Amino acid sequence: MDRIYIRDLGLRCIIGVFPEERREKQDVVINIVLECDLRPAARSDHLNDAVDYKAVKKRILALVEASEFNLIETLAERISEVCLENPGVARATVTVDKPGALRFARSVAVEITRERQA
Numbered sequence: 001m002d003r004i005y006i007r008d009l010g011l012r013c014i015i016g017v018f019p020e021e022r023r024e025k026q027d028v029v030i031n032i033v034l035e036c037d038l039r040p041a042a043r044s045d046h047l048n049d050a051v052d053y054k055a056v057k058k059r060i061l062a063l064v065e066a067s068e069f070n071l072i073e074t075l076a077e078r079i080s081e082v083c084l085e086n087p088g089v090a091r092a093t094v095t096v097d098k099p100g101a102l103r104f105a106r107s108v109a110v111e112i113t114r115e116r117q118a
Helices: 019-023 039-044 053-066 072-084
Strands: 002-015 026-036 089-099 107-115
Touching (some): 002 072, 026 053
Antiparallel strands (some): 026 089
């Protein structure tokens, strides 16, 4: 399976369970791996045959910036659902980092992998 990587997508959203986390948007860093068959696009050299990763990114941006989830696990799950809405994507791996979530740690992250159901 071929892969498309969207790396270090920095966005802001309300995320967290504590009152101080729900007052202001916080930074999150998102990394995504889209597994798909890139051969049709490589042969034709046409966007119509490709996974339009710019369109995927725009949908993720809209989701994240409007979200107010408690958990980064939930945010990662919703992002994977957006990725799998594209019919060319067979599997999506989503990593959500929350910088500064723990003292003495650069960030805390969750990573999930979801597949298209048959």
